[in-house]
Amino acid sequence: MQTKFARRITTASRSFTRTILDLTAQNKIISFAGGLPDAALFPKERIAFHAKALLESDDARLFQYSNASGVDALKNEIAKQYASANPKEIMLTNGSQQGLDLVCKTFLDEKDCIVVEDPSYLAALGLFHMYNATIKAVPLHANGVDITALEKLFHEAKPKFFYTIPIFQNPTGYSYSLENRHEVVRLAKQYHVILLEDSPYEALRYDGKPSISFADLLPELTIALGTFSKTLAPDFRIGWMKAPSEVISALTLSKESTDLQNSKFFQHVCARMMQNGEIAEHVKTLIAHYRPKRNAMVNALKHSFKESIEFVIPEGGMFIWVDFKACDDSMKLFDKAIEKGVAFVPGSVFFADKRISSYGRLNYTNSSLEQIEEGVKALHTAYVELQSA
Ligand code: PMP
Numbered sequence: 001m002q003t004k005f006a007r008r009i010t011t012a013s014r015s016f017t018r019t020i021l022d023l024t025a026q027n028k029i030i031s032f033a034g035g036l037p038d039a040a041l042f043p044k045e046r047i048a049f050h051a052k053a054l055l056e057s058d059d060a061r062l063f064q065y066s067n068a069s070g071v072d073a074l075k076n077e078i079a080k081q082y083a084s085a086n087p088k089e090i091m092l093t094n095g096s097q098q099g100l101d102l103v104c105k106t107f108l109d110e111k112d113c114i115v116v117e118d119p120s121y122l123a124a125l126g127l128f129h130m131y132n133a134t135i136k137a138v139p140l141h142a143n144g145v146d147i148t149a150l151e152k153l154f155h156e157a158k159p160k161f162f163y164t165i166p167i168f169q170n171p172t173g174y175s176y177s178l179e180n181r182h183e184v185v186r187l188a189k190q191y192h193v194i195l196l197e198d199s200p201y202e203a204l205r206y207d208g209k210p211s212i213s214f215a216d217l218l219p220e221l222t223i224a225l226g227t228f229s230k231t232l233a234p235d236f237r238i239g240w241m242k243a244p245s246e247v248i249s250a251l252t253l254s255k256e257s258t259d260l261q262n263s264k265f266f267q268h269v270c271a272r273m274m275q276n277g278e279i280a281e282h283v284k285t286l287i288a289h290y291r292p293k294r295n296a297m298v299n300a301l302k303h304s305f306k307e308s309i310e311f312v313i314p315e316g317g318m319f320i321w322v323d324f325k326a327c328d329d330s331m332k333l334f335d336k337a338i339e340k341g342v343a344f345v346p347g348s349v350f351f352a353d354k355r356i357s358s359y360g361r362l363n364y365t366n367s368s369l370e371q372i373e374e375g376v377k378a379l380h381t382a383y384v385e386l387q388s389a
Helices: 016-026 044-056 072-079 095-107 122-130 147-157 178-191 245-259 264-275 278-308 330-339 369-388
Strands: 090-093 113-118 134-141 161-164 194-198 222-227 239-242 319-323 359-363
Touching: 044 264, 072 090, 072 239, 072 264, 090 095, 090 245, 095 122, 095 161, 095 194, 095 222, 095 239, 095 245, 113 122, 113 147, 122 134, 134 147, 147 178, 161 178, 178 194, 264 278, 278 319, 278 369, 330 359, 330 369
Parallel strands: 113 134, 113 161, 161 194, 194 222
Antiparallel strands: 090 239, 222 239, 319 359
């Protein structure tokens, strides 16, 4: 039967991060590889409390089919997070990954051009390939995208959208400066390019001031994606999109043909937790746990590697993007690191052209302080051994 697979499947490769997840699940390996929240922090008791209250509510509509755009109570709460949004500009998705898929389904014809950051989120790159998009990549720096390169691409390639993760980016942890955002907005307006803004990590800020989103700076040309995966639990599979209402109508049409609707039960749990401020409180707990982990990894890296690597300290999110300067190909370092009992994601997989890279992505949220210390030491041993080999 495989001979009949569509090209989008025969040309797709298995995500390298999934391979690593499997590897680290089987072996006693300290993993800085996944992008996982700390499972010990999932607010199980509060979830159980609201789930029980809902089940006892005796509302016959709870488990019935409903509309594809989501539960009103939750849309109302999400709309409040934006400077000005009405619930008609919000729809729920099965995680922001589905949001990305629905945007592609709604906007992309074969070979349509899109622009991504270089490097970018691995699963988005894979998805864009499946839609047979022409992918152009624009260099990403610590303070935002390369504006000259972006303008050239907007002008020459006439992309449908620019896929951007402007806060605590995956994989780099970088954030756009306000100035950079304004420049991007200027170009989007001038060349009429949609900004597809993906912000799953925005709430996890450990330092600095909150920044203004593209959704608030340029609502008429932005499709914003959000998710409860990092602030509550990935298994809820609840994300959302915010866009002009006529775009939401088209995206809703796409969602109907994909899965009819999200499960309402967890949407109601989420809505209740937002209404009484519990999610905001829970985010404070997450920050209180994740900030020391970020600091521990930064300190351990500085202590072990000294000047032999480079990285920018992220103000939030889940990742540190390290330039292992003495190792041209971090894939080799990955192999050595696995031997020493620690995993990370080699940078190459995050680049649109999969070029060899000296960078690697390290996650700190899903390891204990002790594992961070031990894992960084093991990584350093691997780094040193590789150089003397
Ligand atoms: N976008 C980015 C940048 C991500 O890092 C992730 C999660 N790793 C997602 C989207 C998907 O998140 P969700 O669980 O909401 O589908």
